[in-house]
Amino acid sequence: MSKKVYIFMFIDALGWEIVNKYQFMEKTFPYRYPAKMQFGYSCTAIPTILTGQPPTKHQHLSFYYYDPNNSPFHFFKYLKFLPSSIFDSWRFRHLMSRLIKKMKGYTGYFELYAMPFERLPYFDYIEKKDLFIPGGLSPVPNIADELEKREIPYHISNWRLSEQQNIDAMKTALEKGEINFSFLYTAAMDGLLHQVTKDGKEIPEKLDWYEKQIAEILTAAEKNYDECKLFVMSDHGMTTLTEAVDVKKEVEKTNFQFGKDYAAVYDSTMARLWFFNDFARKEINQKLQQIPHSHVLDHEEKVKYNIDFPDNKFGETILLMDPGYQIAPSDMGLEPLPGMHGFAPEHEDSFASFLSMEDLETPPKWVGNYFDVMVSKMEALKN
Numbered sequence: 001m002s003k004k005v006y007i008f009m010f011i012d013a014l015g016w017e018i019v020n021k022y023q024f025m026e027k028t029f030p031y032r033y034p035a036k037m038q039f040g041y042s043c044t045a046i047p048t049i050l051t052g053q054p055p056t057k058h059q060h061l062s063f064y065y066y067d068p069n070n071s072p073f074h075f076f077k078y079l080k081f082l083p084s085s086i087f088d089s090w091r092f093r094h095l096m097s098r099l100i101k102k103m104k105g106y107t108g109y110f111e112l113y114a115m116p117f118e119r120l121p122y123f124d125y126i127e128k129k130d131l132f133i134p135g136g137l138s139p140v141p142n143i144a145d146e147l148e149k150r151e152i153p154y155h156i157s158n159w160r161l162s163e164q165q166n167i168d169a170m171k172t173a174l175e176k177g178e179i180n181f182s183f184l185y186t187a188a189m190d191g192l193l194h195q196v197t198k199d200g201k202e203i204p205e206k207l208d209w210y211e212k213q214i215a216e217i218l219t220a221a222e223k224n225y226d227e228c229k230l231f232v233m234s235d236h237g238m239t240t241l242t243e244a245v246d247v248k249k250e251v252e253k254t255n256f257q258f259g260k261d262y263a264a265v266y267d268s269t270m271a272r273l274w275f276f277n278d279f280a281r282k283e284i285n286q287k288l289q290q291i292p293h294s295h296v297l298d299h300e301e302k303v304k305y306n307i308d309f310p311d312n313k314f315g316e317t318i319l320l321m322d323p324g325y326q327i328a329p330s331d332m333g334l335e336p337l338p339g340m341h342g343f344a345p346e347h348e349d350s351f352a353s354f355l356s357m358e359d360l361e362t363p364p365k366w367v368g369n370y371f372d373v374m375v376s377k378m379e380a381l382k383n
C-alpha cells in the first residue's frame with residue numbers, strides 16, 4: 001500500500017480577493033474555489049471549519065454572551081476602586097485575562113479585549129476549551145474526533161505557538177513519516193491584514209513567504225511519502241476601514257439602564273442587544289434604525305446565516321454595520337483598525353478561499369464545507 005499524507009493548511013484571512021489579485025501559487029494549486037465565510041469572526045469560523053456545522057449547532061458565535069448567573073467575572077465588582085487608567089490599560093487587561101484563564105482552568109483562547117470591567121459580570125465567555133483537541137467542541141464532533149475514530153495518525157498544530165513554530169513542528173512530523181493527516185494552523189496573515197489592509201505593500205512579501213514555506217513542507221513530505229496532497233484554506237477576507245461609527249453612544253442616549261433595562265455587546269462590526277422590558281426594546285430598536293451605515297438583521301437573515309438561536313443566546317437584536325464601517329469604540333477595541341472582517345458574508349471582501357492540487361468532486365461553497373473535504377480525505381486513507 002502506498003504511503004499517503006494529506007495536509008490542510010489554514011491561513012487566517014487569506015481571502016479570495018488577495019488570492020486572485022496576486023495569483024497566489026496558481027501552478028501548485030490549479031483548483032481554486034471561493035468559499036462564503038460564516039457570519040461572525042474567527043471565533044465562529046474556526047468551530048465551523050472544525051465541525052462542518054453552523055453556529056446554531058456548535059453554539060459559538062462571538063466571545064461574550066449575556067448570562068449573569070454563570071458569569072465567571074463576578075469578582076470584577078470588587079475591583080471598582082481601581083482607577084480607569086489601570087483598568088483600561090492593555091497590559092492590565094492582558095494580565096487579568098491570563099490570571100482568570102489560569103484560575104478557571106480555561107484551555108481555549110481567552111482575552112478580555114476592551115469590555116468595560118463593570119459590564120463583565122453580566123456576561124459569560126464562549127471559548128473556554130481548546131477547540132482543536134478531541135472533544136473540543138463536544139457534543140459536536142470535530143476533526144480530531146473524526147481522526148481518532150478512524151485511528152488515523154495525525155498532527156494538529158498548537159494554535160498557541162507562532163506560525164513559524166507550527167510550520168517547523170509540521171515539517172518535523174513529516175520527516176518522521178508517522179502521520180497521514182495534518183491540520184496546519186497559521187494566523188499571522190490576519191494580524192498583518194488588520195494593520196496594513198489588503199492593499200498593503202507587505203502583503204505580496206508575506207505571500208512569497210508562505211509560498212516558500214509550502215515548498216519546504218512539500219519537499220519534506222516527498223522524501224517520506226509516496227503521495228502528498230496539500231490544501232490551503234482560509235476563513236474570511238478583509239475589508240478596509242471607511243469610517244468609524246459610535247453606536248454605543250447612540251444607544252446610551254436613550255437613557256435606559258444597562259443591566260436593568262437592556263444589555264449590549266459591541267463587537268467591531270455588530271452590536272448585539274438583549275432587552276428586559278418592552279419600553280427599552282421598543283425605544284432602543286427605534287434608535288438602532290437611525291444609526292447610519294448599518295441595519296438590524298431580520299429573522300430571514302438570521303436563518304440564512306445560521307445564527308437564529310431559539311434562546312437568542314448571542315442577542316435578541318443584532319445590528320450589522322455596512323462593509324467598511326466599524327463600531328468604535330467597541331468592546332473589542334477603543335480605536336477602529338485599518339482592516340476588519342465580520343461584515344456581510346455576501347460582500348466581495350468577505351470571501352474565503354480554498355486552494356487544491358487536485359480537482360474536487362464537491363468543491364466547498366461555504367467554509368463549513370472544508371470539514372467534508374477533510375473527512376473525505378480521511379476516508380480515502382482507508383482505501
Ligand SMILES: [Zn+2]
Nearest residue numbers: 190191194341
Ligand atoms: Zn482577524
